[in-house]
Amino acid sequence: MSGVDLFSTLPDHVLQHVLSFLPSRNAVSSSALSRRWRHQWRSSPALRVPGPDASTFINRFLLLRDGVSPLRTLEIDVGHCSNEYDDDDVDMWIRHGALTCQTLAFAASAEQPSEMLRLTRGPLAARHLTTLRLRSIRIDGDFLDLSRCPALLHLSLSKCLLDCKTIASSSLRRLSLADCSFVSSTKTSTRIATPSLRWLHLEGPPRCLLESMPSLTAATVLLLWGKEAKDCGSRSMLLDALSEATTLELMASSSRGQSLHPGIAI
Known part of the structure; x- marks a missing residue:
C-alpha cells in the first residue's frame, strides 16, 4: 500500500467534510496539493x-x-x-x-x-x-x-x-x-x-429579571451582589424563577468578595 493516495478515492463531499475540521487558512492551503484539491475548500x-x-x-x-x-x-x-x-x-x-x-x-x-x-x-x-x-x-x-x-x-x-x-x-x-x-x-x-429552558448558568452582577422557567431542571447561579442589586428586584423573585429546578447551586457574594450565602444544593 506504500505510496497509494487513499484520499483520492474519496468523493468530494467527504473531502469537504474533512476540510471543515481544519482552521480555514489550512483548508485554503490544501488547494496547492493537486488540481482536484484546488477548489474543495470553497465547498467546505x-x-x-x-x-x-x-x-x-x-x-x-x-x-x-x-x-x-x-x-x-x-x-x-x-x-x-x-x-x-x-x-x-x-x-x-x-x-x-x-x-x-x-x-x-x-x-x-x-x-x-x-x-x-x-x-x-x-x-x-x-x-x-x-x-x-x-x-x-x-x-x-x-x-x-x-x-x-x-x-x-x-x-x-x-x-x-x-x-x-x-x-x-x-x-x-x-x-x-x-x-x-x-x-x-x-x-x-x-x-x-x-x-x-432546562439548564441555566448565571454568573455576575444580578442586573436581570428572570421570568418563569417551568421546564428548568438544573441551575447554577453565582451572583456578585453589589449596590446595584436593588435594580434587579428582591431575592425572592430570583428564587421564584428558579423554583422548578431539581438541582440548584446558589452563591451570592458582595462586591468586596465577602460571601453572603453559602452554596446551596437542592
Missing part, C-alpha cells in the same frame, strides 16, 4: 478562523465560497480588538452565517469596555441556528430578541457588555451568562424570557 461547510489579522481573509473566504454549498459552522476568534476590525464587519459576518449556519461563534478580547466591538442592529434572524456563542462583545438594542431563531437550543454569552431590554427565546434549552455586565440606557433590568 465551515469557516474557522482563530487568531488576529484575519479581517481581509474572512471577507475573501465568504466572497469566494461556492454559493451552492451552505455554510453550517462559523467560528471566528479575532483575539485582542484592534483597528483592523469594525462593528459593521462583525455584524455582516454573523448575519451572513445566520442565513444557513447551525453553529455561530464569535470571540474577542478587550481590556476596556470602550474597546469592545458592538452589535447594534435589529434582532438576529436565523432559521437553522441551534448554537450561538459570543465572547467579549457589546450587544445593544434588540439583537438578543431571538424569536426569529426558532431552532435555537444553546446560547452562551461570556464577558459581554449587555445593553438590551430582553433576552428572549421560546425554543432555548441551555443558557450560560458568564461574567457579563448588564447596562441599560433606560435604567431598567434586562428581562430573560426563556420558558423552555
